[in-house]
Amino acid sequence: AQKVTQAQTEISVVEKEDVTLDCVYETRDTTYYLFWYKQPPSGELVFLIRRNSFDEQNEISGRYSWNFQKSTSSFNFTITASQVVDSAVYFCALKDNDYKLSFGAGTTVTVRA
């Protein structure tokens, strides 16, 4: 069974628009960790954030913000005032007690000038 679902395959926005990427996860463990990674066109995977299951505080880092809601098993990611450099594939991932970092299928974000 897929542990992480990113229902949006592709999102296209114009610069300065906000974009929200959805992530829904599934686990039976009470202790687990959620992550977001960015894969720009150059191909490397860049770590953005880690959240543990006991910390539901939302987080903001510059133009990036994350909304973690255990009640809906979601860990959504918002880019505010998007820029062309934000164009990338964004992956949500989950690690629970099987120690495997399981990735969602990714959402391709294209920001047009």
Add this chain to the structure above:
Amino acid sequence: DTAVSQTPKYLVTQMGNDKSIKCEQNLGHDTMYWYKQDSKKFLKIMFSYNNKELIINETVPNRFSPKSPDKAHLNLHINSLELGDSAVYFCASSQGLEGYEAFFGQGTRLTVV
């Protein structure tokens, strides 16, 4: 100073050949991984080593054999390459097995012709 480095970056080879991809991390991490990214960008774990011990061995053909000579290195050897092995292979490392974020190498694009 590259944290996780893999070589080569590109590998083009004929069906039936044997090839190796090398990975080294200088982060002092205990855990290393191999991931495969297919043409649809889906990332799947192949192997995980912790302190040189194999922890995760996903459903991978036994033509794939990882080797960890020490904690800082995890190499991937592939025998009798097939067309379907064409993909991007990522090495990664993390502080430990549990909820630590993984840092990825730049990837090796393997093309089997």
